[in-house]
Amino acid sequence: MVKLTIDGKEVEVREGTNIIEAARRLGIEVPHYCYHPGLSIAGQCRLCMVELGNNPRPQIGCNTQVAEGMVVRTDTPKVLETRQSIMEFHLINHPLDCPVCDQAGECWLQIYYMKHGLYEPRMVDEKVHKPKAVPLGSHVILDAERCILCSRCVRFCDEITGTGELGIFDRGDHSEIGLFPGRELANPYSANVIDICPVGALTDRDFRFAVRVWYLDTAKSICPGCSRGCNIEVHVNVRRPHHNQGRRVARLKPRFNAEVNRWWICDAGRYGGKFVDDASRLGAPARGRGEAAIEVGWEEMIPLIASQLRRYRPDEIGVLASPNMANEDLFLLRRLVDHLRLIHVDFRVPPRTPGDEDRILIKADKNANTRGAELIGLGPRPGGLDAHGMLRAARERRIKCLWVFHHDLLASAWPEAEVGEALRAVECFIYQGSNSNGVSTAAHYVLPSAAWVERDGTFTNFEGRVQRFWKAVDPLGLSLADWEILGRIGEAFGLGAPPARAEDCFKALAASAAPFAGLSYRELKDTGKVVAA
Amino acid sequence: MAEKILTRNFHLPGSHTLALYRETGGYAGLEKALAMKPAEITEAVKRSNLRGLGGAGFPTGVKWGFLPKGHPGPIYLVINADEGEPGTFKDRYLLEKDPHALLEGMIISAYAIGAHVAFVYIRGEYVQPWRIFSRAVAEAYEAGLLGKNIGSSGFDLDVIVHRGAGAYICGEETGLISSLEGKKGWPKLKPPFPAIRGAFGAPTIVNNVETICHVPHIVRRGAEWFASLGTKTQGGTRLYSVSGHVERPGVYELPVSVTLRELVYEHAGGVPHGKRLKAVVPGGSSAALLTADEIDVTLDVDGLRNAGTMAGSAGVIVMDETVSIPEALMVVARFYAHESCGQCTPCRESTGWIYKMTRRIIEGRGRKEDLDTILDVARRGAGTTICAFFDGAVGPYISYIEKFRHEFEALISK
Ligand SMILES: Cc1cc2nc3c(=O)[nH]c(=O)nc-3n(C[C@H](O)[C@H](O)[C@H](O)COP(=O)(O)O)c2cc1C
Ligand code: SF4
Ligand code: SF4
Ligand code: FES
Numbered sequence: 001m002v003k004l005t006i007d008g009k010e011v012e013v014r015e016g017t018n019i020i021e022a023a024r025r026l027g028i029e030v031p032h033y034c035y036h037p038g039l040s041i042a043g044q045c046r047l048c049m050v051e052l053g054n055n056p057r058p059q060i061g062c063n064t065q066v067a068e069g070m071v072v073r074t075d076t077p078k079v080l081e082t083r084q085s086i087m088e089f090h091l092i093n094h095p096l097d098c099p100v101c102d103q104a105g106e107c108w109l110q111i112y113y114m115k116h117g118l119y120e121p122r123m124v125d126e127k128v129h130k131p132k133a134v135p136l137g138s139h140v141i142l143d144a145e146r147c148i149l150c151s152r153c154v155r156f157c158d159e160i161t162g163t164g165e166l167g168i169f170d171r172g173d174h175s176e177i178g179l180f181p182g183r184e185l186a187n188p189y190s191a192n193v194i195d196i197c198p199v200g201a202l203t204d205r206d207f208r209f210a211v212r213v214w215y216l217d218t219a220k221s222i223c224p225g226c227s228r229g230c231n232i233e234v235h236v237n238v239r240r241p242h243h244n245q246g247r248r249v250a251r252l253k254p255r256f257n258a259e260v261n262r263w264w265i266c267d268a269g270r271y272g273g274k275f276v277d278d279a280s281r282l283g284a285p286a287r288g289r290g291e292a293a294i295e296v297g298w299e300e301m302i303p304l305i306a307s308q309l310r311r312y313r314p315d316e317i318g319v320l321a322s323p324n325m326a327n328e329d330l331f332l333l334r335r336l337v338d339h340l341r342l343i344h345v346d347f348r349v350p351p352r353t354p355g356d357e358d359r360i361l362i363k364a365d366k367n368a369n370t371r372g373a374e375l376i377g378l379g380p381r382p383g384g385l386d387a388h389g390m391l392r393a394a395r396e397r398r399i400k401c402l403w404v405f406h407h408d409l410l411a412s413a414w415p416e417a418e419v420g421e422a423l424r425a426v427e428c429f430i431y432q433g434s435n436s437n438g439v440s441t442a443a444h445y446v447l448p449s450a451a452w453v454e455r456d457g458t459f460t461n462f463e464g465r466v467q468r469f470w471k472a473v474d475p476l477g478l479s480l481a482d483w484e485i486l487g488r489i490g491e492a493f494g495l496g497a498p499p500a501r502a503e504d505c506f507k508a509l510a511a512s513a514a515p516f517a518g519l520s521y522r523e524l525k526d527t528g529k530v531v532a533a
Numbered sequence: 534m535a536e537k538i539l540t541r542n543f544h545l546p547g548s549h550t551l552a553l554y555r556e557t558g559g560y561a562g563l564e565k566a567l568a569m570k571p572a573e574i575t576e577a578v579k580r581s582n583l584r585g586l587g588g589a590g591f592p593t594g595v596k597w598g599f600l601p602k603g604h605p606g607p608i609y610l611v612i613n614a615d616e617g618e619p620g621t622f623k624d625r626y627l628l629e630k631d632p633h634a635l636l637e638g639m640i641i642s643a644y645a646i647g648a649h650v651a652f653v654y655i656r657g658e659y660v661q662p663w664r665i666f667s668r669a670v671a672e673a674y675e676a677g678l679l680g681k682n683i684g685s686s687g688f689d690l691d692v693i694v695h696r697g698a699g700a701y702i703c704g705e706e707t708g709l710i711s712s713l714e715g716k717k718g719w720p721k722l723k724p725p726f727p728a729i730r731g732a733f734g735a736p737t738i739v740n741n742v743e744t745i746c747h748v749p750h751i752v753r754r755g756a757e758w759f760a761s762l763g764t765k766t767q768g769g770t771r772l773y774s775v776s777g778h779v780e781r782p783g784v785y786e787l788p789v790s791v792t793l794r795e796l797v798y799e800h801a802g803g804v805p806h807g808k809r810l811k812a813v814v815p816g817g818s819s820a821a822l823l824t825a826d827e828i829d830v831t832l833d834v835d836g837l838r839n840a841g842t843m844a845g846s847a848g849v850i851v852m853d854e855t856v857s858i859p860e861a862l863m864v865v866a867r868f869y870a871h872e873s874c875g876q877c878t879p880c881r882e883s884t885g886w887i888y889k890m891t892r893r894i895i896e897g898r899g900r901k902e903d904l905d906t907i908l909d910v911a912r913r914g915a916g917t918t919i920c921a922f923f924d925g926a927v928g929p930y931i932s933y934i935e936k937f938r939h940e941f942e943a944l945i946s947k
Pocket of ligand 2: 146147148149150151152153154177193196197198199201202
């Protein structure tokens with residue numbers, strides 16, 4: 001550890017820390033553009049100037065490592081003047097097109113101009129012109145005039161993905177970000193450059209002109225796209241429902257978690273939330289197949305489901321849970337399964353094509369909560385069948401009632417004909433999920449689930465980290481969180497009043513399932529906890 | 534007439550050949566050096582007061598001393614033959630007229646610092662110098678002066694000649710290293726300095742062609758002899774590239790204690806056609822300019838520093854009374870705007886901005902506040918950048934305007 005003084009306050013930090021991070025520890029912000037804690041030091045923007053000891057010449061904080069007894073000032077007249085000058089240099093060739101820029105409202109040029117700029121503009125000459133609205137790939141669009149050439153995007157592609165698509169071409173004030181010839185920004189993490197671009201140079205083609213950022217509300221969440229469980233923020237637009245074509249989820253952004261995803265998420269996850277506002281969402285409970293289907297209320301549906309489950313012997317019922325259900329849901333399902341002494345229970349359905357995986361974040365298991373389903377015990381009970389066995393038994397009319405959560409079995413590795421035959425053969429097919437799919441249309445009963453952004457809950461990632469996600473918007477239509485549906489069905493079987501909150505389910509889980517013992521929502525905080533092995 | 538050291542053979546036909554170099558005492562310094570301990574050579578270079586002749590004027594022996602002691606991996610010697618500073622053309626003469634002098638200096642210097650690979654980074658436009666120097670390298674290999682076990686001393690050295698692609702910034706030592714590494718010629722952040730982490734991550738010494746050419750003479754004739762040729766703080770002679778309005782432009786080798794007046798009037802023959810002298814840039818375009826009555830200064834590093842300018846690359850640009858200083862500044866400003874590597878914000882943005890302002894003034898669209906804006910922008914940007922390029926540009930920006938403000942104002946009030 002190294003002790004130093006910044007603006008008269010003492011701080012102790014690890015050796016190798018730079019001045020920007022050391023100051024951050026004291027709540028002192030050293031403004032910066034090119035520095036990013038996840039990337040190498042570039043020292044290009046020159047905004048992070050501080051004064052060191054008696055050196056009259058300010059030095060950059062990003063490339064200065066702390067030293068014992070160092071005296072740093074971030075607030076001297078010289079530092080403030082230098083900052084102001086650097087802000088002016090950053091802006092002389094900037095097009096100042098904030099009114100039509102998606103970054104407005106979260107742009108570090110705007111923020112720092114107000115804090116550290118506020119000079120009288122002196123630049124009267126023609127600005128340098130550069131390409132505008134250039135798609136770099138399927139997700140990212142470039143406005144080179146807005147670019148401040150901090151090189152963060154270049155370093156991201158060089159250092160994080162190792163794909164090296166981007167470079168800075170030409171020289172002087174004609175320098176320009178661009179793609180190397182023949183390249184496209186198509187790596188699986190491409191859209192992270194949008195997040196780290198401090199200005200409106202790289203914006204999101206998907207979010208382009210959709211909503212002004214100051215209308216967005218945010219909630220902390222977990223990406224459900226694979227078993228990594230990257231921490232994200234969900235940005236929703238409910239204040240201007242006429243914007244963004246009625247899509248409430250406007251964008252997903254990475255949220256820092258040192259242990260899971262650091263600053264990044266993959267593109268598949270970032271754009272994987274589209275199903276929430278998709279036309280295929282199931283908005284109301286329904287009974288009857290195809291044309292004959294009629295929507296009913298939950299008061300009518302819950303007793304119907306209960307009576308169906310009572311009609312069959314336990315070994316005539318198959319339950320196919322989903323590894324995308326939250327721990328809370330899975331726990332209530334397990335409770336019901338145990339109560340009804342059902343034995344044919346599983347959650348594993350092999351995908352048609354194996355998932356891609358890499359050494360950065362992406363995991364081959366595209367389910368958010370496989371580990372949770374394993375730990376809570378949603379596998380076959382003694383003497384019970386696994387998912388594939390259940391389908392065979394259904395075709396052979398040994399299983400007569402099948403309750404499928406979320407899975408689109410027609411998109412699985414199993415032959416479509418086999419699946420179709422099984423679904424047609426069962427007397428009672430219950431489908432519970434957020435969106436309609438190939439199998440939901442064959443269901444006798446449809447129970448609409450709220451999507452993960454419409455409710456609270458937790459997922460357990462591949463390494464056993466239990467992480468919370470928070471509700472960002474109300475459930476669509478009459479849909480309910482899976483735990484609420486299961487709680488009501490449980491009530492019909494005399495399992496007591498349904499839990500009022502997801503947290504109550506988690507408490508009950510922690511009290512009864514050993515790996516979760518001792519955990520609570522409070523304990524999990526924002527970054528989650530790894531369950532005992 | 535002072536003794537010629539580096540240029541002593543320039544007038545001889547075949548001065549670039551190994552045969553002639555040997556005849557005139559060449560490679561005698563090498564023989565002596567290889568019998569010395571490497572540290573003794575560095576010591577001698579320190580005592581000789583040899584200062585870098587590429588631009589910064591840093592004491593050469595001191596720089597060599599920054600190398601980590603007992604470094605286990607490779608150490609590189611890099612010769613800066615990029616010669617991009619406007620008004621400078623001396624390294625070209627050395628490469629063309631006496632390439633073996635550079636090679637001998639390189640072998641001795643590499644031996645002193647423990648390098649077994651030396652790179653020579655030659656300005657891309659220098660086709661002829663490159664050809665001649667490459668031929669000399671081949672000759673040296675054939676003669677056993679390069680390669681394994683040089684002169685049966687057990688010392689190995691390979692020389693790699695690398696051509697630049699035409700960027701001024703690739704003369705800045707870390708920009709040069711980036712370029713040598715195959716990257717865009719962007720200067721690197723310091724620290725770490727090249728002596729600690731340079732080319733390909735290895736400790737590296739970058740020296741100018743002329744600096745290294747002096748080393749064999751220091752070894753042969755002694756540090757004290759070399760030191761005695763110059764001033765208290767800088768030894769030896771150096772090559773002054775004189776251009777512009779003089780009777781005899783060219784390269785002059787003189788002790789560094791020569792004055793600018795002597796150089797312009799006695800050696801270069803003074804201003805032609807009876808015109809009056811207006812100003813002189815003493816050290817390449819990045820040096821602040823001196824007016825006609827400021828030329829009684831010695832042309833050593835410290836003499837010019839005390840005069841508020843710099844010795845730089847010793848490119849002496851002479852301007853007579855017909856020169857419009859505002860136009861001269863516009864040309865210089867265009868150069869810096871064009872050559873800024875664009876990596877760091879203050880330099881990238883203000884070189885372009887200042888050029889636009891100077892051009893506007895020349896085009897008769899100047900505004901009263903422009904001059905103060907240029908001065909303010911230059912002062913605010915100075916010292917904030919990654920490399921010394923921008924500070925080099927600030928030299929002319931400020932001195933041209935401060936010393937000839939009336940000429941600018943005359944254009945503005947029109
Ligand atoms: C913008 C810029 C351009 C430079 N160009 C050259 C050059 O062309 N040749 C050179 O020898 N040094 C040049 N230098 C100086 C080098 O950075 C470095 O100081 C020098 O090569 C060291 O050698 P020396 O100590 O022998 O002078 C330049 C410096 C700057 C800042
Ligand atoms: S596009 Fe954005 S991230 Fe990339 S260099 Fe420009 S400002 Fe920086
Ligand atoms: S000062 Fe100029 S030339 Fe040097 S690194 Fe910065 S932009 Fe490049
Ligand atoms: S953050 Fe330090 S120079 Fe950009």
